[in-house]
Amino acid sequence: MRGWKTLVLNGLAAGAALLLECLHYLAGVDWTSHLGPQAALWVVIAFNLGNILLRHVTDGPAGWRRQGEGR
Template sequence: MTGWKTLLFNGGLAALVLAAEILDHLAVVDWRQIVPPGAAPLVVLAIGLANIMLRHVTHGPAGWRGGGRR
């Protein structure tokens, strides 16, 4: 795997969070029905661990650095 997959994973996750926040401000999503208040820290921890694991299976710099070529 290359650094692109890590970038895409994190970018996709950020886009989902941004979309969720926009929907939350529009009062469309009731987060208490989706994620119980006590589970929110565990969700954040799980996302962090997934990012760490993904970075360990990828190699090389992320795509914007030219794929390691100079």
């Protein structure tokens, strides 16, 4: 592997380690003391509506490839 593939592979490995460390840290947080069930519901709804809005304002296909592009 050369070039960007090596960078992506190393980036994924580093990203996975960072994600696991963040999840380990966040697992110890008592979310119910910071965010009640009603507020959590609205946070989830807001994120989902934001994702729907972003999908509607983009004109490209989902993913990274454009129509007609190969590997």
